[in-house]
Structure formats: structure tokens, C-alpha cells
Amino acid sequence: MLGFYLSMLETERERKRMADVYDAYQMTCLFVAKSVIRDDDGLAEDAVHNTFLALISRKELLDLPDDRLKALVLAIVKRRAIDLLRKKTRDKTEPLDDIESMPSPAESVEVLMSKSVDFERLADKLSCMEETHRTILQLKYYAELSNTKIGEYLGITNRQVEVQLYRAKQKLKKSFFNGNDEGVAQDV
Secondary structure, three states, X not given: OHHXXXXXXXXXXXXXXXXXXXXXHHHHHHHHHHHHHOOOHHHHHHHHHHHHHHHHHOHHHHHOOHHHHHHHHHHHHHHHHHHHHHXXXXXXXXXXXXXXXXXXXXXXXXXXXXXXXXXXXXXXXHHHOXXXXXXXXXXXXXXXXXXXXXXXXXOOOXXXXXHHHHHHHHHHHHHHHHOOOOOOOOOO
């Protein structure tokens, strides 16, 4: 896909900068898009694609400093993902009659996150969690990053990652099986 984006640029300097931006932010953009869209990887990839097309259409944005450009790129991908998700839900609504059975409390968070029948309920609980807990769970289970990579991304130690993951899973499990949002943030 990078070749497609580069072919749309005129100067070698623009091509080099776009290649650097793409390499630096493509995976982060995909993670952000997946965290918004959740259950449609193709739609998340579309949001990332639309983000890079937006950057190309406004080439002057490539001249921003890295920290400002990163913030802008992540904001664009989040908004594009929201737009695509709204369009998808506006075009298609399905009844919730297909939800089968509730999981047993003995099941782990990992098992719950892999079951599609519980995905909507789990997504609702995740959206109510504190930002730090939600982020660490998304990095671990949606982006499938190792604890070491999560630590590098968040700027914390491996041990802190383990502790935060444990606490986040405990709060999620508690709110999931108590049927309420106890232990999760109310103002998100």
C-alpha cells in the first residue's frame, strides 16, 4: 500500500517523509481504528487508508513536527473510524436475538474476549473502564502486543504492565459478572 501512497506524491522529499510517517504510524493507526471499530478489521484498515489519503491530499501537514503530526494522524484515524462505523451501523441493523448464553464466572478474561457472542457486552464494559485499564487491555488483546512492547509503548516497566493488566482484568471480570459497572469509570 505504501507504493500506492508514494506514487501520489510529486517530490522525492515528500515521498521520503510519507514513507517515514507511514512506517512510524501505520500500526498505531490500525490499533486506534480497531479499538473504535472493534469487530471489523476490514473497516479498520479502510479508516487507516483514508487517513493516509487525507495526509496526501494536504501535503503541508507532512511538514509538521513529529509530535504534532502523530497527534494529528491519530485524531484523523479515530474520526475516520467513527465515521465508517456510523455509516455501517446506519446502513445495517441486526436484532440482538442471537445472543446465546452467559459465560460462567470461572472463565478467564482471555476466553471472554475471544467469544463473539459476548463481544458486544464486553465492549460495553471496556468502554466504561478507566482509560489506563482500557488502553492496556486493548494493547494486550486487540493489538496482541507482548508485555514488553506494551511497556515500551506506554513508557512503563514490564512489571508495571503485569500489575496493570492484572488489575484491569480483575475490574473487568468483577463488572462483567456482577452485571453492573462497579469498579469502572462512570465518566468516560
